[in-house]
Every structure is written in C-alpha cells, then in structure tokens.
Amino acid sequence: MNKCDQCIVRQLTSLKALNKEEVIKLANSKTTYSIKKGEAIFEEGEITNGVFCVKDGIGKLSKLSANGKDQIVKLVKSGELLGQRSMISNEPANLSAKAVADMEVCFIPKAEIIHFFNNNNQFSMNLMQTVCEDLKESENDKIALAQKTVKQRLAETLLYLHATFGENTDKTLKVQLTREELAGMIGTATESCIRLLSDFNKLELIELIGKKIVLKNEKALKKLAE
Amino acid sequence: MNKCDQCIVRQLTSLKALNKEEVIKLANSKTTYSIKKGEAIFEEGEITNGVFCVKDGIGKLSKLSANGKDQIVKLVKSGELLGQRSMISNEPANLSAKAVADMEVCFIPKAEIIHFFNNNNQFSMNLMQTVCEDLKESENDKIALAQKTVKQRLAETLLYLHATFGENTDKTLKVQLTREELAGMIGTATESCIRLLSDFNKLELIELIGKKIVLKNEKALKKLAE
C-alpha cells in the first residue's frame, strides 16, 4: 500500500498537521483512484461522504446551469482537497468535479476527517484557512465578473492559468482547456471567447498553435486585465 | 454591562455552542458599538483583530473597484458574524463593512475566538459551517453573474431582499438601498438598474413608491429569474 507518510502532496494540504499516528490511520482508511481526462470524480448532487486529495493532474469544479452551459467555478491541482465544503455542511455536492488532465486522487472518508478536525487543532485551523482562502478567491472572482469586461477577464484568466499551472517546453500553457471550457471559466459564449483569442493573437499578445496557447506579451496582458 | 447570556442574537451564531463559563468570558471581553447608517464598521485593508457580531440593523460588505464602483458582495443582518475570514486568514480585511441601516454590533477580540475555536469542537464546527455556507453562496452568485442577464439578476435580487429582510407594513421592502447600491449588488450600471426597475414597474411586477419598492408579482419575478 501507498504509505501516506511518504506522500509529498500531503505536505501541501491541511493534512500536513497530522502526527505519525494519525498518518497511519489515514493510510489505512484512504483509497486511491485514477481518473482519466474527462471522467468525473463526483457529480453535482452526489453525497460524497469524504474528501478527495488531489495527488496529480488537474481537475475542474463546475456546475451545469439552466441554459445548458457548464460554468467552471475553480480549477484544482495537486495538493488541494476536494469536497470539503459539502462534507462539512452535510450536503450533497454543489458542484461536479471532473478531470481536465489525467488525475490521481485519494479518497479520505468523512469519519477520519471529522476525527482529525475534532482532535487536532492545527489541522482544523488549516482546514478552516483553506476554506477561507477559497472564499476570498470566490469573492474576488465575483467582483471581477461584475465589473470587468469579457476581454479583461480573458486576459486575467490566461495569466492565471500560466501562473498556476505553468508552461510546457514549447512555451504552451500546460492546462489544455477547450475553448468551450475557457469560455465557461470567464463566463461568456464560446464564440466570443474564440473571437477574443483571435484578436489577442492578431495583437501578438498570445500565439495560437493549433488548440494550444502561448503567452507572448504578459506585460500587455496584465495591463489589459488592469 | 450587557450580559451575553441573555442575548438572543448569540443563539443565531456559531457562538451558541459556548458553555456558561465561555459566555462569561465572552461578556467580559466584548465591546458594543452603535453604527449609524452610512458609517463604516471597518474598511478594506484594515486589520480588525477580531470579529463583529451583528445584533441589529443591516450592513453591506463591499469592495471599491478600479473603476470607482462599489461592488456589494454580501448583505448582513442580525445573527451574523463579520470579519471571520480575515481573522482566520491573518490578513487585513478584503472588504469594507458599512451600515445600510443603523446597526448595533459587538466586537469580540481575536484571542477569544481562537480560544473557543481550539477548545470547543462544536464551536469550531459551527464556525466552519458558516464559512462553508458563505462559500457556497458566493459560488452560486458567481454562476448567476456569469450566466444570467442583468434583468434576471435584478429579479433574483429583489426576491432575495424580500425573503431575507422582509417588508414594512406598507409592503415596501425593509432594506432600503439606493439605486446605485442595488446596481452594485447585481453588477451593472446605475442607469441600467433604474431603467429595468421602470420596466418592472410598467409590467406591474413591482411598484415604485418614491424610492421604495413593493413586490407586486413574486411569481412572475421568480419565473423571470428562472
């Protein structure tokens, strides 16, 4: 079995506060899953009864809206926990979690998390802080959505994707989202997103290599995003 | 001194989990403030070093954006805690808190909250749950901003104001926001907001009595908001 005490990713999460004994408990209760690109970890409305720790890959949290569009609320990468909110609130998942790139995740049952939360102050404080961090980010996103134009949000999102997930050796963005997904992140129509990418391309802010994207002028993008 | 054990509002917050001894500790450390309509409880960037428990009145959490508009992120009423997020994250306030109607708030120093958090599992779980609730709401707002039209968001917001804050004896909404504030809540220009209110008025969905608003056809508003 994969021992959690050797897991580097654990150190990036709230779980870093666990002591030796707790880590053993964790290792005995967790289940590891491989999720292929496009597959779901859990769907909106499901009761998860635990959290998923992302070991590798990239995932998206999204919600299908009335008009049929899939709104991406957040992207996640290794070192993040998924499903904490629903678990704590005792509610079915508000969002779906799907893999944008092949993922490895560990499922940790609710009972374990609650036990750690009640018996390890550092852990509960860490967990609290991550949720608070998510809240802050969400509020700031809200403000951006309310006050920035689609163009500004696209520029901002491209910079965010580059800063958060990095680039390949050919300088293209490592996260490869479809135009539809990108549109879903910034809250616009797919065609509008494609059109603006073309504009950015013509202005040499970015370069489009097939479906891949290279940031060519980050400074100008930053200025555009304000 | 106002004893916290008699405070009805305390029962509505995470603080309901405190035992007798803790409530005495709370009563000895808290400070009560009166905030007049328009005044700030704290401003964006301030370090608050504690939380504010809203006893009475209505407040808004907002952020001034680059273009000079004040984006309202959330309204708060009695029974809510303010500034938990910043306190937990050890960061200056991300948002300003101002009174929309005269308020009474109690300030509770950080040290007390942290002490309760570390020594009372029920309290820490309650606090965690409120932050999770805020997060869920914020994510749902984000989706609405990204996918609904201004008209839909206005209808939704009017219904929310009615459901959350109720109405006066003359049926007008109890929260009295300026058109500018209302526009700031739904993320649009003041003029667009005014124009849509006029439209709703003409369609008899609402009635405008001076600056006050009466919901006349909730069913149709709900349908409009989808």
Added chain:
DNA sequence: AGTAGCGCATGATAAATGTCATATTTAAAA
C-alpha cells in the same frame, strides 16, 4: 424663499456581447 446638491429618471447613442449560420481544421474511429 431661494438655491445647491443629490438621487432618480429617461432619451440617444455607442459599445460589448450573444446568437445563428457556415466554413475549416483537427482528431478520432472505422
């Protein structure tokens, strides 16, 4: 009473964004 200032209202217009139609390219499947 006058007048200054602010919030509300509305028109005219421009700009941003969405929608529908239709190519074109890319990737997957047979």
Added chain:
DNA sequence: TTTTAAATATGACATTTATCATGCGCTACT
C-alpha cells in the same frame, strides 16, 4: 487511409448593456 464527428474559426446580425447628456423632484442649508 478514409470517414466522420467534434472543435475551432469567422461573418452577419440581433440584443443587451454602458455611457453621456439632460431634466426633474426632493431635501438641506443659508
């Protein structure tokens, strides 16, 4: 390889929303 479907791209147009200009009606102050 050929075939097919899906993703990307672009044009034309409709709709939504923002912006600028102006006027009205309060209310506060002198």
